[in-house]
Amino acid sequence: MSLLLCICIGVRQTSASESSSSLFSENSSIGEGESGSSNFNSMQQNLMVRGKVTDSSGAPLPGVTIVVKGTSQGTITDSEGNYSLPNVPSDATLVFSFVGMITQEILVEGQSVINVKMEEEIIRLEEVVAVGYSTRRAGEITSSISKIDATTIEKMPIIDASEALRTASGVTVRTNHTPGGGASILIRGLGTINDNNPLWVVDGVPGGNVNPNDIESISILKDAASAAIYGARAAGGVILVTTKTGRRNQKPQVRVDIKSGISQNSNYYDMLNTREYGELLWLEAKNSGVTDFSHPLYGSGPEPDIPDYIFPPRAKEGDPSVDPSLYDDKMIHEDGDDTYLIMRANKEGTDWLREADRNAFFLEANLGLTGGSEKTVYSFQAGYLNEEGILKWTGFDRYNLRSNVTSNPTDWLEIGERVGITYSESYGNQGNHAEDAVVSWCYRMPPIVPVYDIMGNYAGTRAPGTGNAQNPIFLLDKNQWDKRKRMNVSGNAYAQINLLEGLSARTTFGFYHNSYFYRDINYVEKAFSERGKYDYLGEGSNYTLQWNWTNTLEYSNTFANLHRVTAMVGTEAIDNNYRYTDASRSEFFSQDPNYIQLATGLQGINNGGNTSSWSLFSVFGRLNYSYANKYFFEGVVRRDGSSRFSEGNRYAVFPAFSLGWELTEENFMDSTSDWLNQFKLRFGYGETGNDRIGNYNSYTNYNIDYFHSFYPITGDNVTTGTTGFYMSALGNPNVKWETTKTTNFGIDAVINRKLNFSIDIWNRKTTDMLYPKQIPLIAGRVSAPSINIGEMNNNGIDFELGYNDRIFNNELQYNFNLNLSHYKNEIVKLSDVAGEFLTGDDHREMVYTRAEKGTSFPEFYGYVVEGIFQTEEEAAAHPKAFGPNGTYNKPGHYKYKDVDGNGVIDSNDRTYIGSPHPDLTGGLNIDLSYKGISLTTYLYFSYGNKMINYVRRWIDFKQFQGGRSKDRLYNSWGSPYLEDNTKAKLPIAEMSDTESQQPSSAFVEDASFLRMEYLRLGYDLNRLFHTNLRGINIFGQVSNVFTISGYSGLDPEVNRGGRNMGIDAGAWPTPRRFTVGFTFDI
């Protein structure tokens, strides 16, 4: 377990605990006694004790729990911090506790008024941690759980809850920089070649949806000992989110939180301008031995000549063919003639990414109301977010509401609900990681093409010699009406009955409803070389409806003040249904986006839809035993049954246990007790499963497909064809779960109540890993079923270190938190076929990643470039590439390594050339606070991870006629600008260079980086104005302050995972955001 430590800097309202302890119900029975008749028949002399509890600044502290030690008798302070407790034995000890404060024990010694000043606790051993279906005191935890609190989340410039996980060790977070794009999460490496996503559980609802501002705390269950309670879905780890709630007897508190800012692009590719581009064309021709080179735009002279017009091609100013009266933007099916778009050359060169990006606006406003009475606590949150993307016309809007209410109508019953509603809308062209995303079109457009033609319409690649890119400005402008709307309603209602002392039953009904709608209009870009004919509209929607019903019975008691036992058993049923429908039409009478609807398209009338569902039924239990807070044991078992598996394999059992030893409680550690506050050893082992392999893997299916199985057998020209079937999927009824066994050893320590650290050393081993074993093509192209055959292993170490102190009369508080993580992933086995491997997707006919036995999942695969041939002799002496008759080797070309040493370079010489997995990642959080001024920063680094800069294949090589990098002209072998060819960065620039584009180590770059994720400076205005408000804070923040990296692409952090991890195929640039904000606490 690794507690994330935080200083409480006067943020009382944010650290309330889960309110499910049975203490309160006991407390209310005391309340009844108080309101009834006096109780004088006690043998001992008992007192009525009163008093006021304040915080260190003297402000009243409501909600403090006061208990007579060794009994369950107690009360809590009211909104003025006052309490009164009748019937207290005069020799008793009162225990004052409050989350975030150091618990105090005070002897009554006959006093009837006891006022207490609580001190804020720096190290929060007493805090409550969600562990799945229950909570546990942090000090009792024996497994590996990281926790992130609202105080941390509130300072982070994040849009999506997933981005908050970066501050925890053992968690890899890859941010998607599109508006509202969130991040993808990996916990402790990769357990499988299949779905590695962790299971999110929000207030007990699997898959739940939550906004960062609603979060009270996040628990990350990292090892199987903690996660096995979620059984078959837990192999990727579990993220438990608890949303904000009020506290008993808390006056209504209102928080208003407003931030606003500007985001900017922070990086650009270094591209050739129009003149340099022409020069490069001539250099390529010369290097290819073409002496009479001519280009449709740059002419046929000895040197490139920049024309005045690119359409009509190479026209000069005053040429009759550029007479605007000839201009025609109607296509042949519109008026019988082709278009005649007259475009001027951009002689300086269009800088497409700078044309496409902008200063983007950001606004977030949140309103929260929390409070509580004796019997009811509540929290209501409302929020609005408007995040514009740094590419034009893109953005994300979000509206959210949350209502959490808990009430105790009687002393034995607690009922409650937690419901969140989120509506979000993203709009504009947000393509990412693809050659047809706007970022990629920006480098694929040649500089000579202007943004607009002479009539102000979009210019494009209709001009010969300009390639086949789309005008990114057209795409951004014309996609501004594209919408993605999402509505999520999820939450739970529950009831808990305290049957007997220590025994409670709880039933929770959770629901998750997500509906999604998209609308895409694709306008015909008339100036695009590969233009279509008609405008197109695609619309679709889908919904997910899931319910879960969870019942638990929990018993907790302490025997003889030494043996503490907690036992829980439960059942859970989950049913998930998904349905989609989509439709499209094309050819519209008007281009007005409001006119373009499914009903108004004249042709291309298509629709589709289908449904899928899964269900899960489970029984689980957990037993905790601790002896004298010294020795701890936890055992967990879950039995899951899933619809995804056939009857014979439907059920599986996932056991786990963990042990803890609190050394500091031992007598022999007494000598160190003044400085060593905690030293705890933990060990855990457990099994978890992964059932996410598609819903119907066990069935063999025959399918229809208009494109792949219909045939116009009657000879008609205009027909969908006669219905044909084909075998689409082969089933495997024997498929069962993937099982991940995790072993975890950990140490937690606290020194001087200031320094804390925890280390976890772990191993995860997945067996029965589902692998769609390839079937030979001679059996046809049927999708292969997954079979349980693979094995994967991960080892790692997570380290967290925190140091907190106050100096200068407690005026300067500071807090450093460092987390470091390392994992090593290895495929132990893929299938029983020796040498079987998996590859990533192909990128323009080339595949960059591969994985097989003994490698990580995945690694880069390709040729090894040993340099560039400098002389004919050197080239001739080298083994032939490619193949025995190969003619590739010559001066200026890559010297590919003969890896297998057989004297020929061919595909057998490809090998593993780097890994996208980092050796070490880490983060450093620094909080400083002095007289109301607070400074927070978070630095993140990733070390040792490599990246394939696939973008360079487009800009450094001749992949279509798009934009080119400066390097291709200035730093390629044989460039007239290069004094020394041995210093060339790139091979010789030629008219055809496919063989130099082979996946090779030349595209592998070190993508280690250090980034200051954010820097935040805040000030408490109450220090100046002494208002009646509880708090009035102002802050300024910069995100993505700086990045230090040797990576040559736009950003060293690319959010791609799975088989394509680490391939930069045109990633959305990382914005830098400047934000200012206010927080009012009323």
Next chain:
Amino acid sequence: MKKIFTKIFIACMMVNSIVILYSCSEDFLLKEPPGVASGPVMESPEGVEALLIGAYSDLNGTSHYRSDFGGSMGSNWVYGSVASDDCYKGSSSGDQNDCNPIERYETLPTNLYVAVRWGDCYDGVSRANETLERLWATQTGNRPIKDSRAKEIEAEAKFLRAWFHFEASKVFEKIPYIKTKTELGETLPENIPNSGPVWDEIEADLQYAIDNLPEEHPLGEVGRANKYAAMAVKAHVHMYQNEFDEAKPLLDNIIESHQYELVENYYDNYNQATENNKESIFEIQASTSSTSHTRIKLAGVVFPQAGPAGIGWGFFQPSQDLFEAFQVTNDGLPILDDEERVPLENDMGIASSEEFIPTDHPLDPRVDWTIMRRGVDFLGWGICEGAGWIREQSNGGPYMTKKFMHTKENAKLNVYGSGFNNGQNFRLYRLSHVLLWRAEVAVEEDDLSYARELVNQIRNRARGSDVVMGRVSTYVFDGRPIEVDWSKPAANYKIEPYPKNADAFSSKEKARKAVRLEQRLEFATEGMRFYDLRRWGIDGEVLNNFIEKDSQFRSFMRGATYDPEKDDYWPLPQSQLDLQKGVLQQDPAYESK
């Protein structure tokens, strides 16, 4: 007391409902896949017919991503034409770069194109086999198909199975013949080795089809193979093996059936409005509709990128060598020897806005139904303006193909979709194939006058056909109106039959050349040329001469050579060798040392 009672009551209710839920969990956990059919559904007359349609559907090679390129099924444009002296890959150099090594004869076993071709062929085989298995199962069930139809279905499926293996045989020298599990008995399909060519099995399946298919199209549906289609394929299979004696009776049988005649107009073999005509023996059907496009995938790929019809990608560009092969003497006869042909003007490197005057040399009129070139009408879409219509001349020369694009007049048959698709069928076998193969047989049998007569049938048809009209007198295309005299032919066309005393038929060697050249001209860009060169045994000589002569159009061809020992077939895909270790053997020419 009451309170405890209530608590216990509620707790019992909860326990109860958990028990109920638990006991129903088997039903609760049963989720069957929606929207698909299971095996038993296929074991019915309707199911079997639908599976057969699924097998036909693979004829156009649309089964999976990139099939149109690497698979090149049906049209065989990559292996049959791009690898020959007829065409280039075209487009720009980085585009579809798996095709570049095929052009340079440097294909490695890891090239994805060969895997796609292999997969396309065997996907078709497996669909034919699935049809057969389900047919036989249905016949033993309680709702069998009428015997006569069952026999036809079996014959159609075996025809397709033979066809898909034949398609594999064109590209790979040694392949396995995959039959149904029922036929194979003990042996599993994945254990069938590729010990050699599979001509015997292909011929056996085709013979079954010939014996059991009717003379008319089964079910009256024109897309289905009939007896003559099976004969044509079998004759073709024999031609591939130079088994003239065995091809001859089949060819004669088709000719003498008088079921087929040459159409009057050469272009009717490509015109979308005249599909499945009297010349046509077997066509791959294509259609477009508002929901689907079961097109021959070649269509959009080879449309020019620019110009009024410009919606394609600009692949598959004819060579200058092919263009020059269409030149004729003043007598309207072709020039058999390459060296004796004169160079013809071309607009390589000449911008559309610069002056270029097309050649006035007499040309076979079929040239302008085959090759899109500057100054000639492009199927009604407009006068081709040369460089401005070509994707990247420096990579693919100045021409585009014409046979796969629809005419502007036929645009109405292709109103659906982006314009990228068309429903133009591919005429796989037509009477002209049969006649020219028969002419080949006649030459080998020294019956030169019959050979001449057959060739003349083809030439006379071309002579009587409509020619491309529209003489252009504008030589600079700069946006101003283009002057065209639509009453005149677009070029100086001339074509005559070989006279009785023609030198071309004065010896067996010359006649062979004449018949072969006629096949080149008649079927140019139709995916046969490379295979023909190979079966004629002249692949090495022709292709190496071509590479040398032609590298001015393709700078990237410098240094490439064609080795007839090795490059006559492509390597088996490495991925399949790895999956079927010990079963499949690589073509020894591609074994690394």
